[in-house]
Amino acid sequence: DLMTLASIVEKEAKLPEERPVIAAVYMNRLRAGMLLQADPTVQYALPQHEARLLYKDLKVKSPYNTYRHLGLPPGPIASPGTASIVAALYPAHVPYKYFVAAPDGHHEFRVNYKDHEAAVREMRREREALSRADAARNDTTRTRPPTKKRD
Template identity: 50%
Template sequence: MSLFKPWWRLALLLTIAGLLVAATLAAPYVTFVSSAVTPPQEQLVIVAPGSSFATVSKQLRAAGVVTDTRYFGWLARWKEAAGRIRSGDYMFRSAATPGEILDRLVKGDVYQYPLTIPEGLTLEEIAARIEAKQLGNAERFLAAAHNPELLKALGIEDGSAEGYLFPETYLIPKGYGEKRLVRRMVAEFRKRLPADFAEAAKKYNMTLHELVTLASIIQKEVARIDEMPLVSAVFHNRLRIGMRLQSCPTVIYGLDEFDGNLTRKHLETYTSYNTYRFGGLPPGPISNPGTNALAAAANPAEVKYLYFVARGDGSHAYSTNLRDHNAAVRRYQLKR
């Protein structure tokens, strides 16, 4: 006698057949989900605000990041991720499974663009560079760098963030925000400020802002790191005896326009930054100095130099008196 009635046999066969069909259909999906895909080359996928999941899936498929938009949609529905994708620029370089890609899109793990700020740039030059890299608007950045409330919150006593935007390579996503970028650059300045800087300001009877101003002048005057303490000593010595700094970069900073040719007329121009006309330091920094210039301002060389002149090879000749300085000028500048 049979253990199963005919209809039970049929039901069992149909169930087995159904499972086999399901397994056959599921196999490609399982393979899709578990397989990491390596793009043919570095791929940047820009997810615009408001993009539908279908649109994003097609972008990823076109970039070679996913192999099947239908399976990718199934996975997104299962993970409840379809409506949680964040806009932004996504860079795909290495192998990743569809699940890993979805996780990146949901977390907003967007590409960080490198923004390199060299030492000695002015605030306006930094703003222009940010806009050129399409990482912000120059006018909005300048406005943020002059925002009284923001400056107060950042502990900057001047009316500008000039001098406090630390030169570094920053990794910035699109849409980072100009105020946020100012905060980040000032935070980096605080982090990288030499440990003895505040104490040095007291030692030389300066405010921290004044010592930053001096560092910014040193940064513009000399490129060689080994000479920065010497230039610092020249300016410290001049300040101590009440001698004008007579720094050309300060004059240039105060000009509305400058074509690269500094003339006597420029040296006679009336601006608060003209250290040929006025004694002491200018009212604020003239550039954004790096660590070496900041350290040099805080630690001038122990020399009695009062003058220096460019030799024409990137180095400078230093003198303790005007006679020797004039001789150096004739030798290196006038070639006599």
């Protein structure tokens, strides 16, 4: 179980300092009898790796799909590094049960579902704003202002 949890932390955490907090979130969910709902377990269960999961992906029939099955998956989904193993052994002492990834890779942690949903909406707005900004920068159809002709 330790290596399985550590493997999920390994795939979920982008920032080293968040590993113990992410491990704690999953431990808190397990203690509360909640589904883990860990995206990396669904990505592992899919025949092709998807960077962004779609709603239909969450329905994949697999014992590794922690959106459908309580508890940890039947085995590790990756080879965890030392930091993830240590985080699984010594999770942070925090009350969080939810988190969402921000566009810059850090996570926003929340205690209750209502606050989590608000954080999800905020992260979605941030992603959409970044996408619009990227699209505007890459838009080659925009016209340039006319330049003066030199004589």
